[in-house]
Amino acid sequence: MKWVLGALAVLLMVLSPLPGVAAEDAPRRWALVVGENQGLSGEERLRFAETDAQRMREVLQEVGAVPPERTMALLGTDAAKLREALARFRARLAAEASPRDWLLLYVSSHAGDGSLHLRGTELPMRELVDFLKGAPVGVGLLILDSCRSGVATRLKGLKPVAAPVTMEASDLEGRIVISASGADEYAQESDALQGSFFTHHLAVGLRGAADASRDGRVTLEEAYRYAYARTLESTLVSPGGLQRPTFRMDLRGRGELILSEPQHARGRLTLDVKAPGRWLVMASESGALVAELEKGEGPTTLAVAPGAYRLLLRADEGYLERSVRVPLDGAVSVGGEPLEQAARLRLARKGGPGSALMVAVGPSLTSGIVAGLSSVVGLDVRLMREGSLLPGVDTSNLGLAVRRGTGRGVDFQQTELELRLGAGPHWDLGAWTFSGALEAGALAVFQSRIPDEDARFGVEPLALVTGGVRLDVRSRLSMLLTASAGGVMAKRDRGTALVPRASASLMLGYAL
Structure with missing residues (x-):
């Protein structure tokens, strides 16, 4: 897996000069960006580490105030070449940098056991921290988008910072280390995002999505809050497990630490829709995903390169699309009634006054209730409604269900018809929806082909606790996995008995 995360990306901290201070007196920004897809022998090749490094470089130059002449990019490297690059960069900093300058070091690669894994070689993370601490600059930031990179934040000389981050700094003299994952976690890549989760969310946040104050600038606190929350949400149900970015710092001074200033970008795109919504911003010519974001209340402005874009807003009927062109050294605003209505419909589907219906069908496997028939298979059909019923009950x-099985030992055939009704809460997390329900119903059982006996028929009550997860695939289609556990009051030769009952089903859903 990959060590997504990314790049507190652009954290190239950009400190706006105070009024009356000449531009030449402002701190200069320097950046060294490293990306390597290949790790040690036996490790799966990463797909997007070098792409993430390129993305970070673009963000730093477009909104992080790092000019190309003070940026070094190393795309594809081993430990020896990286050490050489660090030595060259150290020499240049010694000759040209000042204690007022800032330095950003970003690395995306395989890692483990406290070392970067680079094309069959290893480089201890300690060397990166030592380079950062020894650089002749006032502020140094190290961003590691690698598996188990959180070990770097355990190194001596830095203080842990618990989320949420709140801080003040100016005339900074210190160091910051941000890792995409904890010391025992995977940093993960996403085919849909064409990059790591963390780096993507950090980069989008620095472009403006993290600007909670809407002042056209993104602070360290805003960027970290946004990247942390979105990475956690994106990896909540990932096979690689939760990914929690970590953060350590040693800063002195007072003031506000500005990481990026989207308001000064050469191109700006404003999503001028008040209601929250999930947006995709795609470059029209290349089809590349520029940003995927969950926009909060109110408009959001993103810094993007001038050019043509396709905007997609998740709506009740799939996605609502709009094409725009961002002018050179200009801005464009996208809104209007259709987009506003689409955003509000989506908000209603997530628990507002509206409701949504879905029908789902798929195979199921259920435990049996009689001897000689341990399980039965069949087909489940469900009609589901999302909409408020009572406080805390919105689904x-x-x-x-129709099921059939053949007994073993004693040959007989059993057919079951199950009807149940349930209700409970549900929680939306992006494309994923989790639900729980208490269900009650009736089970009709028909047994035939019993040796030397007549056919039997009975109707028995049942009660179940059900949990489910749904993934929105496209437009109105979804995949659903549900599991239930409970009991059936089954008839026996001598009265009735409570028999445990469990079932699971995998269904395809269609929104009506």
Whole structure:
């Protein structure tokens, strides 16, 4: 997996000069950006580490005030070449940098056991921290987008910072280390994002999505809050497990630490829709995903390169699309009634006054209730409604299942018809929806082909606790996985008995 995360990206901290201070007196920014897809022998090749490094370089230059002449990029490297690059950069800093300058070092690669894994070689993370601490600059920032890179924040000389981050700094003299993952976590890549989760969310945040104050600048606190929350949400149900970015710092001084200033970008795109919504911003010519963001209340402005873009807003009927062109040294605002209505419809689907219906169908496997028939297979059909019923109860469902099985030992055939009704809460996390429900119903059982006996028929009550997860695939289509556990009051030769009952189903859903 990859060590997503990314790049507190552009954290190239950009400190706006005070009024009356000449531009030449402002701190200069320097950046060394490293990306390597290949790790040690036996490690799966990363797909987007070098792409993430390129993305970070673009963000730093476009909104982080790092000019190309003070940026060094190393795309594809081993430990020896990286040491040489660090030595050259150290020499240049010694000759040209001042204690007022800032330095950003970004690395995306395989890692483990406290070392970067670079094309079959290893470089201890300690060397990166030592380089950062020894650089002749006032502020140094190290961003590691690698598996288990959180070990770097355990190194001596830096103080841990617990989220949420709140801080003040100016005339900074210190160092910051940000890692995309904890010391025992994977940093993960995403095919959909064409990069690591953390680096993507950090880069989008620095472009303006993290600007909670809407002052056209993104502070360290805003960038970290945004990247941390979005990375956590994106990896909540990932096979690689939760990914929690970590952060350590040693800063002295007072003031506000500005990482980027989207307001000064050569191109600006404003999503002028008040209601929250999930947006995709794609470059029209290349089809590349520029940003995927969950926009909060109010308009959001992103710094993007001038050019043509496709904007997609998740709506009740799939996605609402709009094409725009961002002018050179200009801005464009996108809004209007159709987009506002689409955003509000989506908000309603997530628990507002509106409701949504879905029908789902798929195979199921269920435990048996009689001897000689341990399990039965069948087909589940469900009608589900999302919409407020009572406080804390915003989903309901009606389920119908038909199952059939053949007994072992004693040859017989059993057919079951199950009807159940349930209700409970649900939680939306991007494309994923989690739900729980208490269900009750009836089970009709018909047994035939019993040796020397007549056919049997009975109707028995049941009660279940059900949990489910749904993934929105495209437009109105979803995949659903549900599991239930409970009991059936089954008839026996002598009265009735409570028999445990468990079932699971995998269904394809269609929104009506």
